[in-house]
Amino acid sequence: MHAAPHTELADRVSNELLPFVSHPAQYIGGEVNQLAGPGDWERADVRVVVAFPDTYKIGMSHLGCQVLYWLCNHTSGVCAERVYAPWIDAERVMRARRLPLFTWDTRQPAGSADLFAVSLQYEMAFTNVLTLLDLAGIPLRAAERTDAHPLVIAGGPQADNPEPMAEFLDLVVIGDGEHAMAGILDAYREYKAAGVTRREMIPLLARRFPWLYAPGLYAPHYDDRGHYAGLAPLASGLPSQIARCQTPDFESCPVPTRPLVPWTQVVHDRIAIEIMRGCPQVCRFCHAGYTKRPLKYRSVERILEIAEAAYRATGIDELGLLSLSTADYPLLPQLAAALNERFAPRMVNLSFPSLRVDKMLQHIPWMASSVRKGGITMAVEAARDDMRRAIRKKVTDGRLLDGVREVYRAGWNRVKLYFMAGFPAERDDDIYAIWELSNAVSLERQAVGKPPADVTASVGWLVPKPFTPMQWMAQPTVAYFKDVQQKLRQLSHARGGRVTVDAAGGYGAAAALGEEDHLFGDPRHSRGRWAGRKSRVRIQMHDPERSILEGVFARGDRRLAPVIETAWRRGARFDGWEETFNYATWLDAFAEHGVDPAYYAHRERAIDERLPWDHIGLHMPQRFLERGYRDIFAQVGMALPVVGA
Numbered sequence: 059m060h061a062a063p064h065t066e067l068a069d070r071v072s073n074e075l076l077p078f079v080s081h082p083a084q085y086i087g088g089e090v091n092q093l094a095g096p097g098d099w100e101r102a103d104v105r106v107v108v109a110f111p112d113t114y115k116i117g118m119s120h121l122g123c124q125v126l127y128w129l130c131n132h133t134s135g136v137c138a139e140r141v142y143a144p145w146i147d148a149e150r151v152m153r154a155r156r157l158p159l160f161t162w163d164t165r166q167p168a169g170s171a172d173l174f175a176v177s178l179q180y181e182m183a184f185t186n187v188l189t190l191l192d193l194a195g196i197p198l199r200a201a202e203r204t205d206a207h208p209l210v211i212a213g214g215p216q217a218d219n220p221e222p223m224a225e226f227l228d229l230v231v232i233g234d235g236e237h238a239m240a241g242i243l244d245a246y247r248e249y250k251a252a253g254v255t256r257r258e259m260i261p262l263l264a265r266r267f268p269w270l271y272a273p274g275l276y277a278p279h280y281d282d283r284g285h286y287a288g289l290a291p292l293a294s295g296l297p298s299q300i301a302r303c304q305t306p307d308f309e310s311c312p313v314p315t316r317p318l319v320p321w322t323q324v325v326h327d328r329i330a331i332e333i334m335r336g337c338p339q340v341c342r343f344c345h346a347g348y349t350k351r352p353l354k355y356r357s358v359e360r361i362l363e364i365a366e367a368a369y370r371a372t373g374i375d376e377l378g379l380l381s382l383s384t385a386d387y388p389l390l391p392q393l394a395a396a397l398n399e400r401f402a403p404r405m406v407n408l409s410f411p412s413l414r415v416d417k418m419l420q421h422i423p424w425m426a427s428s429v430r431k432g433g434i435t436m437a438v439e440a441a442r443d444d445m446r447r448a449i450r451k452k453v454t455d456g457r458l459l460d461g462v463r464e465v466y467r468a469g470w471n472r473v474k475l476y477f478m479a480g481f482p483a484e485r486d487d488d489i490y491a492i493w494e495l496s497n498a499v500s501l502e503r504q505a506v507g508k509p510p511a512d513v514t515a516s517v518g519w520l521v522p523k524p525f526t527p528m529q530w531m532a533q534p535t536v537a538y539f540k541d542v543q544q545k546l547r548q549l550s551h552a553r554g555g556r557v558t559v560d561a562a563g564g565y566g567a568a569a570a571l572g573e574e575d576h577l578f579g580d581p582r583h584s585r586g587r588w589a590g591r592k593s594r595v596r597i598q599m600h601d602p603e604r605s606i607l608e609g610v611f612a613r614g615d616r617r618l619a620p621v622i623e624t625a626w627r628r629g630a631r632f633d634g635w636e637e638t639f640n641y642a643t644w645l646d647a648f649a650e651h652g653v654d655p656a657y658y659a660h661r662e663r664a665i666d667e668r669l670p671w672d673h674i675g676l677h678m679p680q681r682f683l684e685r686g687y688r689d690i691f692a693q694v695g696m697a698l699p700v701v702g703a
Contacts, residue, residue: 067158068165074155079148083321084114087140087162090319091371093131094139094163102137104247106130107161107171107194107208109141111186112179112632114162117142118318119326121380122214123177125236128314133243139163139171143186144193146631146638152193159193169194173246174208175239178216181611182604182634184223185626187212191226198623200228200274205256209246213238218349219524219671222614222622224273228260232269232674233303234335236312241267265295269303271674272296278616278670284657286615289673302675308335308354315367319374328376328409329368333361333393337382339414341439342449342686343478345523346382351677358393365397369406377401378409385414411435414453433472434465441477441491448693449481450686455495459502462511466503472512473499479542480520480534482687483696489542492517493549493597500594510594517546517597519605523612524671527686530663532699533609535656539602546597555593559601603641604633609659615670618658621647664701 076082099105108127110117117123123140130138139161144152151157159168168174174196176187191198196207203210212220213231220230231238245266249259264272275296281287291298305311317329336353337346356364365377377397381387397408414437436458440446443454462473477492496515503511519539522528547557611618625647632638648655663669665684691698 065165067160067167070155070157071160071165075148075151075157078151080145081322084142085144085148085162086321087165089321091316092163092318093127094137094161096164098137099139099161099164099166103135104137104173104243104250105166105171106136106138106173106175106243107141107168108138109168109174109176109187109190111143111176111183111190112634113145114142114320115322115324118320118324119330120177120179121330121332122235124314124317124330125312126175126239127318128316129236129239129312130243132312133240135247136243139166141168141190141194143183143189143632149189149193149631158195159190167194169196169208171208172250173242174210176210176212178212178214178220178223180634181216181222181608182639183632184611184622185630185633187223187226188623188626189631199225201225203228203256207256209256209260211242215346215349216612218345218674219612219614220271220273221278221616221670222611222618224616225619226622227273229263230271230273231303232271232300234305235303237305238267238269238303242270261293261296267303268297268301269675271300276673286668286670288668298673300674302349302677305335305354309356309360313364315364316371317368319372326378327374328378329365329372329374330378330380331361331364331368332356332380333384334381334387338386339383339450339452341451342527342690343439343481343520343523344382345526348525348676348678348683350382355387358389358396361393362396362400366400369401369404375405376407376409380411383414384410433474434470435474435476436461437476438495439476439478440481440488441495442488444694445481445484445488448483448690455498458495459498462499462502463505466508466511467506470511471503471508472514474514474516475499477515477517478520479517480539482528482531482690482699483694484534485694486545489545490549493546493553493555493595496595496597497553497555497593513595515595515597517542517599519600519602521605521609521612524669524674525676525683527683527690529613529669529683530665530667530687532662533606533659535660536602536606539605543599543602546599550593550595550597553593553595555595555597557597557599559599600636604639606655606659607633607641607644610655611658613670614658617651617653620651621653624650662699662701 071085076085079085108123108130110120110123127138127140130136140163141159141161160166161168174194176190188198191210196210197203200210209228210226211229211231212223212227213235217230217232220227242263245263249262254262260272261275264270264275275292276289277292278289279287320327334353334355336350337344338353340347384390387393394408438453438458439451440449446453465473475496479489481488492515496513500510500513503509520533522531522533543559550557625644628643628647630640630643688698
């Protein structure tokens with residue numbers, strides 16, 4: 059842990075900001091295992107800001123940013139410091155006091171960096187990126203920056219379609235960030251030493267690295283209908299297709315074995331270890347399943363080595379085994395046994411993301427002795443077998459109930475199920491089945507001689523993503539999702555369950571239906587002595603407007619940049635947060651620029667239509683995605699939608 063810096067800016071932060079904001083500990087820096095110390099910034103050949111466009115408690119839980127921070131600070135001649143998005147009250151104070159965005163480590167002006175590396179994790183954080191740039195004194199538009207400003211480099215999952223943010227970014231990394239950053243640091247140091255200007259450096263970098271996209275060196279074209287028609291390079295030697303960066307050796311790529319220890323409570327207070335990258339399941343709605351290929355694993359020995367070093371450096375009492383599908387790690391029982399043998403005597407628990415139901419039975423024996431009891435989470439996604447086949451979710455109702463029965467037998471008493479609504483070819487029966495299946499999961503605990511379990515069914519709204527078979531579909535409207543809410547609310551109330559909708563003035567259970575219960579599903583799901591009593595099922599939803607906006611930006615193009623900037627200038631901040639999201643601000647911004655959000659969200663695309671992300675490389679042919687989209691409808695016996703209908 060480094061001593062607090064004593065510079066004019068550092069003193070101003072202490073005296074003019076911290077006493078006037080909520081939760082000031084999130085802004086003080088100097089955490090255990092901080093790598094940058096006094097003088098490092100001034101001595102460095104290359105100075106990097108690692109920027110996360112959300113709060114400290116979110117950003118400190120993000121493994122990718124810790125990896126980049128670690129990598130940069132373990133590269134000779136490089137100093138990296140962190141910034142997070144200041145909350146609304148802190149931004150207000152900073153603007154009133156004319157305090158620039160400062161780095162958390164030694165309170166340097168963030169705008170004095172050479173490279174400003176920002177992570178695009180979520181479309182609803184786009185306005186926070188603009189806040190970070192503006193507070194740092196960096197012009198929002200890349201075209202307006204000079205040699206006095208850092209290069210703004212973006213990466214992360216939403217960089218796979220960077221077009222809505224393209225005018226704000228100098229460079230975009232496509233693919234694995236740790237391998238890309240190592241190359242960029244070497245090249246930047248070389249060009250900086252040679253006196254290369256910003257205007258010269260951007261094309262040099264874009265030509266040197268096939269996975270590095272320079273949006274300002276390409277111009278989009280649109281046809282006479284206003285549809286995107288392609289992207290043309292504005293200089294020679296630039297690729298028409300941007301490749302995807304691949305980490306060549308996942309086993310030994312950089313890992314923070316002395317991770318930062320936050321001062322305050324964060325979203326995931328645990329040692330995070332990525333055990334596998336990619337997913338063998340390739341569910342048809344999952345962007346990461348298609349883009350994080352090929353599959354890569356870490357060895358049990360390497361994971362143990364990382365866990366031991368990180369525990370000794372932090373003392374944190376939970377190990378999180380992270381991947382898109384942890385249950386598919388081929389040596390998961392052996393890994394869990396080895397970790398449990400080493401860490402259980404130290405009272406360190408294991409945690410992992412939601413389980414694949416079809417793998418649950420084989421994992422229950424070791425989970426019973428290795429994982430803390432309480433709640434268990436399963437991603438079911440769709441509530442009927444045929445819809446799960448359509449989206450390639452390999453689980454049946456029977457396997458799910460077999461699995462949860464063993465979960466209950468092993469001592470768990472609470473279950474959380476994740477569902478989505480809005481799939482192509484979705485029917486009313488798919489919606490009603492969410493409650494019915496959740497109730498069946500609750501009642502299954504009776505099979506082991508215990509009362510029904512508490513089950514939370516979390517229902518999210520589908521957002522079609524690029525590079526998935528659903529990239530062509532029309533996202534359902536707000537009205538459709540509101541109708542889904544109403545159906546589930548009425549059914550749950552009629553059956554004695556509970557519904558919550560996360561929003562200001564959210565709902566409790568609504569008025570009862572007049573229909574008979576048998577209209578809502580298989581009577582076997584209401585069996586047993588608890589039938590007719592208050593259900594132990596709670597349906598959890600959120601209002602759909604944010605998901606619609608997310609859908610607009612997920613498949614958007616450069617014509618959305620003015621909308622983003624206007625919404626930001628009108629106060630849009632932290633759009634992923636219920637308490638700060640204002641849909642009306644966004645609708646006003648769309649209207650001001652004559653942009654119809656329905657064009658991006660609710661329009662069915664033709665299979666042969668050019669898409670704004672077509673210039674970004676994928677590891678599988680487009681026809682594979684097309685076959686997947688057609689098969690969704692075939693599985694439920696429906697025809698493809700008519701484009702333009």
